Amino acid sequence: MNEKHCEDLLAGYTLDCLDGGDRATAERHVAECPECRQECEELRAALHDCLGHAAASGAAPSPLVRTQFLARVALEMGAAGATVPGRAAAPRRPILTIEEPPPPVRGTTPPLAGTPQRPYWWMLGGAAVPAVLALVFGVMVMQTRGQLNDQQQASVLATPHVTMPLRGSAVSHGMNGEVIMPQRGMSGLMLVAGMRAPSAGTQYTCWVHRKDGGWADMGVLTPDASGIAMLVFDRATDLHRADRIGVTMERGAHFGAPSGPMVLSSTL
Amino acid sequence: MGRSPRDATVTPLPVAYEGADDAQIMDGVRVGDGRAVAALYDRYNALIFSLALRMLGSREGAEELVQEVFLRAWRQAASYQPSLGKLSTWLLGIARNLAVDELRRRGARPQRADGESEEQLASIATPAGDDPAAQAAQAAQRTEIRAALDALPPAQRRVIEMAYYGGLTQSEIAAELGEPLGTVKTRMRLGTQKLRDLLREMNQVSG
Numbered sequence: 001m002n003e004k005h006c007e008d009l010l011a012g013y014t015l016d017c018l019d020g021g022d023r024a025t026a027e028r029h030v031a032e033c034p035e036c037r038q039e040c041e042e043l044r045a046a047l048h049d050c051l052g053h054a055a056a057s058g059a060a061p062s063p064l065v066r067t068q069f070l071a072r073v074a075l076e077m078g079a080a081g082a083t084v085p086g087r088a089a090a091p092r093r094p095i096l097t098i099e100e101p102p103p104p105v106r107g108t109t110p111p112l113a114g115t116p117q118r119p120y121w122w123m124l125g126g127a128a129v130p131a132v133l134a135l136v137f138g139v140m141v142m143q144t145r146g147q148l149n150d151q152q153q154a155s156v157l158a159t160p161h162v163t164m165p166l167r168g169s170a171v172s173h174g175m176n177g178e179v180i181m182p183q184r185g186m187s188g189l190m191l192v193a194g195m196r197a198p199s200a201g202t203q204y205t206c207w208v209h210r211k212d213g214g215w216a217d218m219g220v221l222t223p224d225a226s227g228i229a230m231l232v233f234d235r236a237t238d239l240h241r242a243d244r245i246g247v248t249m250e251r252g253a254h255f256g257a258p259s260g261p262m263v264l265s266s267t268l
Numbered sequence: 269m270g271r272s273p274r275d276a277t278v279t280p281l282p283v284a285y286e287g288a289d290d291a292q293i294m295d296g297v298r299v300g301d302g303r304a305v306a307a308l309y310d311r312y313n314a315l316i317f318s319l320a321l322r323m324l325g326s327r328e329g330a331e332e333l334v335q336e337v338f339l340r341a342w343r344q345a346a347s348y349q350p351s352l353g354k355l356s357t358w359l360l361g362i363a364r365n366l367a368v369d370e371l372r373r374r375g376a377r378p379q380r381a382d383g384e385s386e387e388q389l390a391s392i393a394t395p396a397g398d399d400p401a402a403q404a405a406q407a408a409q410r411t412e413i414r415a416a417l418d419a420l421p422p423a424q425r426r427v428i429e430m431a432y433y434g435g436l437t438q439s440e441i442a443a444e445l446g447e448p449l450g451t452v453k454t455r456m457r458l459g460t461q462k463l464r465d466l467l468r469e470m471n472q473v474s475g
Contacts, residue, residue, distance in 0.1 A: 004457075011457040012438050016368060017431040019439050045357050046464035051432045052360035053315070054413045055322040060314040061331045066306075069335045073305050073342055 010036055014043040064230060071193060071228050166192070166245070166266040175247075175264050181239045188239045189232045192247070192264065195223035202251045206231050207258055208268075209244035215257055221247060242268050290355040297345045309338050312356060316363045323367040323433050333370065337363045368435035416466040424459030427452050 006029065012018040013026035030037050166177045174194045181188035190206065198204055204221040218237065223229040233239065247264035285293055285307035293311070296304025316337050320330035340362050341348075348358050417425060430441045438456065442449040 007461070008453040008457045011460040012431075012453060014460060015428070015431040015456065016365070017435075017437045017441070017456075019437050022438075041352070043460050043464055044361065045353050046467045047428070047432060047460065048357045048360040048364065049354070049467055050413050050416055050463050051429065052319050052356070052364065053409060054417055055319040055433070056315055056410055057318045057321065058314070059318055059321055061317045061334050065331045065334055066309055066313065069309060069338050070302070070306055072335070072339060073302065 006036065010039055011043065014040050014047065067191070067230065068224065068228055071191065164268065166190075166264065179239070179245060179266075179268065184240075186233075186236060186238050188237065189230060190218075190221075190245065191228070191230050192221060192223075193228045195221070195227045195229050197223060198249060202249050202260070204229070204263070205248050205250040205258070205260070207246045207248065208233075208237070208239065208242040209246065211241055211243045215246075216242075217256060218245075239268060244268060291350055294345060294348055294350070294355060297342060305338075305342055308341065312359050313338070315356060316359055319360060319363050320367055323364070323435070324370060329370065333363065333366055336366055340366075364432070371435040412470055416463060416470065419466055420459050420462055424455045424462070427455045428459045428463070431456065 009018065009022055009026040009029070012022060013030065018026055030040055164179045164181075166175075166179065174196075175192055176194055177190060177192035179188060179190045195204065204223070206218040206221050207215045208218055209215050216237075218233055219231055221229040221231050239245075245264075245266050245268055246258065246262050248258040248260040248262050250258075250260040285296060285303055288296075288304075288307065290311075293304050293307050297308055313334055317330055317334050320333040320337075321327065324330050324333065337359060341359060348355065420428070427441050427445070430436045430444070431438070436444065438452050439449055441447075442452045445452070
């Protein structure tokens with residue numbers, strides 16, 4: 001292979017645009033030639049530095065992407081048993097479980113969290129899991145606040161808000177999550193992790209139970225590929241007037257009341 | 269009876285990585301500090317999103333890719349070596365590889381392989397952060413990079429952009445342009461080498 005042919009191949013190899021035969025030739029050569037390997041690294045860095053940055057348009061992804069990304073990281077961290085990349089894995093266990101809270105003892109403050117679980121070590125050592133989940137999602141939401149001016153969630157996130165871990169019967173389904181709502185005012189959002197894809201012809205429907213009785217349909221929860229779903233409640237929803245939130249698996253019309261099996265139910 | 273919302277936690281904004289350099293952030297990511305993961309995302313999400321948007325042509329696809337890029341960065345943090353390149357270069361490499369895979373998987377071509385107006389992209393994008401200093405720095409960097417790209421002969425620039433953004437192979441580029449394959453290869457070689465040399469000069473001047 002002469003020098004010009006070699007350089008032609010390297011440029012194409014660096015751009016990952018060689019056709020089959022050329023690609024194999026280049027791969028063999030680069031594997032054996034340290035100088036050409038170095039040349040490839042330099043060319044590749046130049047291309048990314050130039051064309052990668054040239055694509056910058058001032059655009060940014062939706063704040064929900066950030067939330068979902070951090071939620072997935074949080075879940076992976078927990079699922080790995082508090083390990084980090086490159087370190088030996090500890091025994092796997094769920095990052096979070098939702099358990100029925102112990103009955104409150106008269107005259108005492110109800111516990112903030114349920115049964116203490118593995119500490120959410122990277123955010124806060126030694127804390128009970130639900131409380132730390134509140135911290136995690138709280139942090140994520142607070143951080144996105146500045147980006148949400150014209151987003152649907154702005155009404156929730158632009159004001160002081162509270163986060164409440166979901167507690168209740170979802171543990172048997174492996175779900176966990178958080179309700180985030182303004183300290184005062186309407187709307188709110190719910191994050192749920194660990195959701196399985198709904199079976200054919202069904203969908204997850206979210207409900208809140210009003211303190212004065214009756215369920216209200218909050219909308220459909222659609223989990224992404226990682227099993228995380230987020231639902232933003234509309235501006236007419238006042239979670240302060242609700243005492244329970246639930247998710248049912250609905251098939252077809254439900255005529256304003258839950259008709260399918262309740263897969264998540266949590267006190268608010 | 270559930271506890272009152274007033275009993276729940278209101279969390280302050282973490283500032284541990286405010287002003288940290290890339291190496292400090294990656295050190296934090298490697299040891300599993302969630303704040304570092306968030307800082308990594310905050311610093312580079314717009315850059316990665318822009319590239320993904322240009323390559324894939326849809327906001328939905330670009331957002332999925334952004335998530336995947338940062339997940340890979342988190343999972344493979346131990347493999348990043350600052351001595352081999354900048355963090356942004358590493359992330360862009362991950363993003364570009366994933367986008368090319370996606371384009372080839374679809375068997376589709378990007379909506380914007382080259383030459384389309386930025387207004388088209390702006391119409392499907394939301395503005396990045398509103399930090400004036402950061403915006404000014406990004407604008408200055410873009411100006412320099414545009415200058416380097418503009419210094420390339422248009423024919424060389426075109427084949428490089430078609431390969432980089434469009435994920436086209438050399439033979440596909442040759443077919444699309446109606447040029448001999450050898451011509452495409454030569455233009456690609458000359459263009460990439462010139463870009464590298466221009467960036468070297470820019471780095472020497474600024475460094």
